[in-house]
Amino acid sequence: MYNFGTIYETTSVEDALRLKKEHPQAHFLAGGSDILIKVREGKLAGCDVINIYNLDELRGICLEEDGSILIRPLTSFTDVAMHPIIKQYIPVLGEAVNQIGGPQVRNIGTIGGNICNGVTSADSATTLKAYDAMLEISSIDGTRVLPYGEFNLGPGKVDLREGELLCGIRIRKESYEKTYGHYIKYAMRRAMDIATLGCSVNVTLSEDKKTVTRLRIAFGVAAPIPIRSTTAEASANGHAVNEALLDLVSEGALADVNPRTSWRASKEFRMQLVKEMAKRATKAAIEKAGGTING
Amino acid sequence: MAKKDITCTVNGKVRTYSVDVRESLSDMLRGQAGLDSIKHGCDVGECGACTVLIDGKPFNSCIYMAIWAEGKEIITLEGLSDTKGALSDIQQAFIDEGAVQCGFCTPGFIMASIPIISSETESSREEIRRQISGNLCRCTGYENIVNAIEKTQKKRIAEKKSK
Numbered sequence: 001m002y003n004f005g006t007i008y009e010t011t012s013v014e015d016a017l018r019l020k021k022e023h024p025q026a027h028f029l030a031g032g033s034d035i036l037i038k039v040r041e042g043k044l045a046g047c048d049v050i051n052i053y054n055l056d057e058l059r060g061i062c063l064e065e066d067g068s069i070l071i072r073p074l075t076s077f078t079d080v081a082m083h084p085i086i087k088q089y090i091p092v093l094g095e096a097v098n099q100i101g102g103p104q105v106r107n108i109g110t111i112g113g114n115i116c117n118g119v120t121s122a123d124s125a126t127t128l129k130a131y132d133a134m135l136e137i138s139s140i141d142g143t144r145v146l147p148y149g150e151f152n153l154g155p156g157k158v159d160l161r162e163g164e165l166l167c168g169i170r171i172r173k174e175s176y177e178k179t180y181g182h183y184i185k186y187a188m189r190r191a192m193d194i195a196t197l198g199c200s201v202n203v204t205l206s207e208d209k210k211t212v213t214r215l216r217i218a219f220g221v222a223a224p225i226p227i228r229s230t231t232a233e234a235s236a237n238g239h240a241v242n243e244a245l246l247d248l249v250s251e252g253a254l255a256d257v258n259p260r261t262s263w264r265a266s267k268e269f270r271m272q273l274v275k276e277m278a279k280r281a282t283k284a285a286i287e288k289a290g291g292t293i294n295g
Numbered sequence: 296m297a298k299k300d301i302t303c304t305v306n307g308k309v310r311t312y313s314v315d316v317r318e319s320l321s322d323m324l325r326g327q328a329g330l331d332s333i334k335h336g337c338d339v340g341e342c343g344a345c346t347v348l349i350d351g352k353p354f355n356s357c358i359y360m361a362i363w364a365e366g367k368e369i370i371t372l373e374g375l376s377d378t379k380g381a382l383s384d385i386q387q388a389f390i391d392e393g394a395v396q397c398g399f400c401t402p403g404f405i406m407a408s409i410p411i412i413s414s415e416t417e418s419s420r421e422e423i424r425r426q427i428s429g430n431l432c433r434c435t436g437y438e439n440i441v442n443a444i445e446k447t448q449k450k451r452i453a454e455k456k457s458k
């Protein structure tokens with residue numbers, strides 16, 4: 001038995017938004033793999049929830065007319081990883097969420113919950129950040145669109161205002177077209193573990209595969225929130241595909257991150273991981289794009 | 296506290312249960328359906344001892360709300376044996392391979408292994424390990440569990456081919 005206050009049931013998104021306006025203290029209950037644990041631990045004991053898990057209109061992935069990919073927030077990690085649209089256009093996102101927990105957790109955990117939770121270690125966050133995802137956030141009064149880059153305000157704190165619910169995650173065509181990504185999760189165990197550090201890189205190369213036209217790189221657990229390294233990106237854009245590029249990306253990343261010491265790893269170790277994983281993920285992304293270092 | 300009627304298919308039979316809306320699926324299935332193969336190991340989604348299949352996929356029933364089960368098709372370990380209670384091949388393989396010691400984790404491992412033993416193609420041991428990576432065992436050291444799953448998968452694929 002879970003120690004909940006009131007459980008509000010919903011039959012539509014509108015219903016859920018109306019309930020949230022009436023009961024601002026209530027938490028949305030999606031897959032529950034964070035909230036239910038916090039209720040058990042006592043941190044959220046007695047809380048009120050608005051149950052949205054059954055709202056199938058918030059589930060699924062589709063390719064829209066303008067070419068953008070719309071991921072609805074209740075889509076489970078398993079369904080993200082298995083979806084043909086993700087496999088074809090952003091396979092790195094599937095690879096990233098496939099490293100969360102174990103099979104049972106991936107069946108219940110939702111991609112929307114993962115990012116609304118606001119933790120720096122969220123495995124989906126780095127890749128969505130590196131692809132400039134746009135968030136569609138609704139309240140009963142309307143919908144606003146926010147770049148995911150502006151969503152995380154602090155550890156566990158996101159820009160969801162009173163009455164709001166994340167209703168869509170959109171990746172625009174120019175963000176994924178001719179773009180190849182790679183994600184590395186460094187953790188102590190190969191399953192059921194939280195990242196010590198996560199790094200997601202994607203690249204677009206010139207026709208002849210000799211120059212980087214666009215590189216985007218994001219890290220998890222390298223700062224209080226998932227971040228992009230703009231320094232690394234600026235030095236990589238327009239650069240030739242070679243060893244020197246990898247060093248520049250790695251140096252740029254080190255300049256932008258700010259990891260802390262936790263029981264999982266020291267700051268120093270995390271800096272070492274940033275340095276090495278930036279290089280390895282960049283190299284792998286370039287190879288997926290058809291480029292060769294020293295080619 | 297609020298009560299609600301939940302209708303779902305459990306081990307092939309349509310059933311309606313009157314649940315407290317705060318109950319987990321494991322509470323409902325153990326408490327009202329008497330399906331004691333479901334174990335409360337950790338109750339927070341870490342150990343897999345409460346694994347059941349919902350619409351064919353493994354879920355931890357301890358972190359699945361009973362109210363979410365409306366209209367779902369649920370299979371527990373009890374649903375694997377035939378009507379006379381004879382063990383299924385995967386259960387027998389766990390016995391034959393010595394994959395059971397205290398047995399607390401066993402129903403969860405068996406349910407987590409169903410998708411992989413039903414697959415059309417052979418899996419590597421690495422893939423089998425990945426499929427059961429959401430389940431913990433304190434006794435066996437896992438090797439014999441992987442053996443039992445591997446053996447059952449091979450057997451089923453061979454049976455399909457010979458048909």
Ligand code: FES
Pocket residue numbers: 334335336337338339340341342343344345346355356357358
């Ligand atoms: S009892 Fe459900 S995962 Fe441990």
Ligand code: FES
Pocket residue numbers: 394395396397398399400401431432433434435
């Ligand atoms: S046999 Fe004892 S926990 Fe697995």
